[in-house]
Amino acid sequence: MTGTTTLDLGPQTRVVARLVEGVRDEQLTDPTPCPGCAVRNMLGHLTGLSVAFRNAARKESGPVTDTAPDAAASEPGPRWRAECPAVLDGLAAAWRDPAAWTGMTRAGGLDLPGAVAGAVAVDELVIHGWDLARATGQEYVPDPAALRAAYAFLRAAADEADRGGAFGPVVPVPDEAPLLDRAVGLSGRDPGWTPEVAG
Numbered sequence: 031m032t033g034t035t036t037l038d039l040g041p042q043t044r045v046v047a048r049l050v051e052g053v054r055d056e057q058l059t060d061p062t063p064c065p066g067c068a069v070r071n072m073l074g075h076l077t078g079l080s081v082a083f084r085n086a087a088r089k090e091s092g093p094v095t096d097t098a099p100d101a102a103a104s105e106p107g108p109r110w111r112a113e114c115p116a117v118l119d120g121l122a123a124a125w126r127d128p129a130a131w132t133g134m135t136r137a138g139g140l141d142l143p144g145a146v147a148g149a150v151a152v153d154e155l156v157i158h159g160w161d162l163a164r165a166t167g168q169e170y171v172p173d174p175a176a177l178r179a180a181y182a183f184l185r186a187a188a189d190e191a192d193r194g195g196a197f198g199p200v201v202p203v204p205d206e207a208p209l210l211d212r213a214v215g216l217s218g219r220d221p222g223w224t225p226e227v228a229g
Contacts, residue, residue: 036131037152040122041173046076046159047115052168062165063214063223064158065198067104069165073114074104076158080117083151086137087121087130087144098139125151149183156180157217160210164223172210181209184216 050073058070067075082094107113124130131144142150156172157180163170172180188200198218203211211221 036125036128037148037175037179038122039125039148039152039155039176042152042155042159042176043080043118043122045170045172046155046162047118049159049162049166049168049170050076050114050118051111053111053162053166057166060165060225062161063219064161067161069162070106071104072158072162072165073106073110075099076162077106077110077114077117078104079151079154079158080114080121082137083147083154084117084121084124086135086147086151087124087127089130089133089135089144091136095136096139121151149179152176153180153183153217156213157184157219160214161219165225167225170210177209177213181213181216184213188216 053069053073058068058073060069061067062069062072064072078094079099082097082099085092085095125148129144131148133144134141135144135147136142137147137150156176159172160170162168184197187197197216201215201218201220203215203221205212207215207221214221
């Protein structure tokens with residue numbers, strides 16, 4: 031996703047919203063595949079990143095877009111079950127504007143091209159959707175277009191000499207594995223992760 035190429039985030043945000051709605055209260059303290067991040071932290075992170083990347087799409091810089099994300103430190107608000115799906119809808123709506131994918135914007139405390147910010151948003155939705163589904167025992171079928179875009183983004187990041195702090199070391203996954211497993215491995219997660227293994 032570079033240049034003027036765009037993607038409708040709506041199908042993937044709806045997948046994630048359904049996962050959020052399926053989280054049970056007793057699961058909030060359970061671990062997720064994201065190191066040091068419980069389910070409640072993942073819900074807070076999804077809410078926060080949705081607001082940040084919504085504002086990035088609108089080119090609205092401020093405290094939300096200036097703050098580096100930390101999933102482990104995020105906490106959901108008391109109305110997270112309604113709030114998170116609502117901000118996910120707003121995120122998708124903001125990125126339907128072709129202007130969101132052009133020019134420069136800001137997210138996570140970094141200045142970056144709009145198309146790159148859009149690619150990061152898609153990757154976050156796909157991988158953290160998997161995190162949440164795996165942690166809460168829910169079925170996960172990401173939007174195929176979003177999954178392909180996330181895999182392409184992660185594949186390019188894996189080839190960089192310095193992956194930065196956003197990703198852990200690549201987990202090797204067979205070439206014949208499903209695309210989701212390969213994307214998860216590129217993100218630094220083990221596709222075979224389960225809460226039982228983590229516990």
